[in-house]
Amino acid sequence: MKTVAASSPGKLLLFGDHAVVYGYPSVVTAVDQRMMVTITESEKDGVMYDVLGSDTRFLDAALHTAQLLWGNISHIAVQTKSQFSEKLGLGSSSAVTVSFLFALSEYLSKPLKPIELFNAAYKAVLFVQGVGSGFDVAAAVYGGTIRYVRGGKEITSIDASGLPLVIGYTGTKADTATIVKDVKKKYENNKEKVKRIFEAIGGLVDQVMPRLVDKDWERVGKFMDFNQEYLRDLGVSSEKLEALILAAKNAGALGAKLSGAGGGDCMIALVTNDIRRSVEGAIEKAGGQVIRHASSGAEGVRVEP
Numbered sequence: 001m002k003t004v005a006a007s008s009p010g011k012l013l014l015f016g017d018h019a020v021v022y023g024y025p026s027v028v029t030a031v032d033q034r035m036m037v038t039i040t041e042s043e044k045d046g047v048m049y050d051v052l053g054s055d056t057r058f059l060d061a062a063l064h065t066a067q068l069l070w071g072n073i074s075h076i077a078v079q080t081k082s083q084f085s086e087k088l089g090l091g092s093s094s095a096v097t098v099s100f101l102f103a104l105s106e107y108l109s110k111p112l113k114p115i116e117l118f119n120a121a122y123k124a125v126l127f128v129q130g131v132g133s134g135f136d137v138a139a140a141v142y143g144g145t146i147r148y149v150r151g152g153k154e155i156t157s158i159d160a161s162g163l164p165l166v167i168g169y170t171g172t173k174a175d176t177a178t179i180v181k182d183v184k185k186k187y188e189n190n191k192e193k194v195k196r197i198f199e200a201i202g203g204l205v206d207q208v209m210p211r212l213v214d215k216d217w218e219r220v221g222k223f224m225d226f227n228q229e230y231l232r233d234l235g236v237s238s239e240k241l242e243a244l245i246l247a248a249k250n251a252g253a254l255g256a257k258l259s260g261a262g263g264g265d266c267m268i269a270l271v272t273n274d275i276r277r278s279v280e281g282a283i284e285k286a287g288g289q290v291i292r293h294a295s296s297g298a299e300g301v302r303v304e305p
């Protein structure tokens with residue numbers, strides 16, 4: 001029986017959270033925690049799912065998008081397997097969408113260019129979520145570390161290999177769509193202030209780019225702290241995020257910030273190898289869960305043997 005498997009990585013926003021929704025640049029890195037989708041030929045009519053949890057909205061939207069591209073798709077069984085929990089906010093929805101569309105394109109021998117795959121997956125994700133810049137889709141497709149502008153207007157690969165990150169999970173899943181809508185309300189009610197914050201975040205992304213390439217982690221860490229200050233001003237941080245960020249900083253982290261929508265999910269800290277252990281310990285002592293074995297700059301979507 002014919003079978004094709006594809007996997008894609010999770011993501012972390014390094015810089016530009018929220019501002020990216022308003023057209024400002026961001027920096028996103030792919031993490032090597034992967035989401036795999038396997039398609040197997042089936043004798044049964046239709047498309048059968050054997051998936052994690054009961055939420056098949058992203059698979060349904062991806063299938064619908066694929067059918068618009070290639071016509072009716074039938075006689076397949078779809079299985080998903082993940083190296084990370086969907087609760088972490090590491091981008092499981094976009095990763096499953098990208099992996100499924102890529103696996104389908106391979107299964108049907110209908111090759112897609114990366115930008116075509118990005119466009120199709122972004123459309124499917126937007127259909128389900130209603131909001132989102134698409135940075136998570138770009139990370140899943142392209143991998144590595146990229147400078148990203150909403151809708152894929154810019155997807156530029158940056159060599160930031162070896163970025164020494166510690167990831168701390170707050171234990172709370174963030175409701176991204178609600179937080180993005182709350183920020184929109186703030187923007188509409190106080191355009192001047194919120195625009196100033198976004199402009200500052202966008203400016204910071206421009207300044208940090210050469211530092212990332214030079215691997216000047218001390219400066220990169222400072223920019224993380226600045227970015228966190230702006231996100232705090234925006235009102236999207238939480239007590240738990242702040243506790244983990246403070247613990248990491250007190251243990252010597254070069255910089256620390258929330259990553260993503262805020263309100264929960266993960267924080268990230270930039271470290272040097274000699275202080276990694278103490279930063280991890282401090283995050284755990286403050287009640288966080290350290291996500292180990294998740295390095296940045298992971299490979300984008302790929303076929304699995």
Ligand code: MEV
Binds near residue numbers: 131259261
């Ligand atoms: C959420 O993970 C990150 C936001 O910037 C939303 C988005 O870019 O889609 C808040």
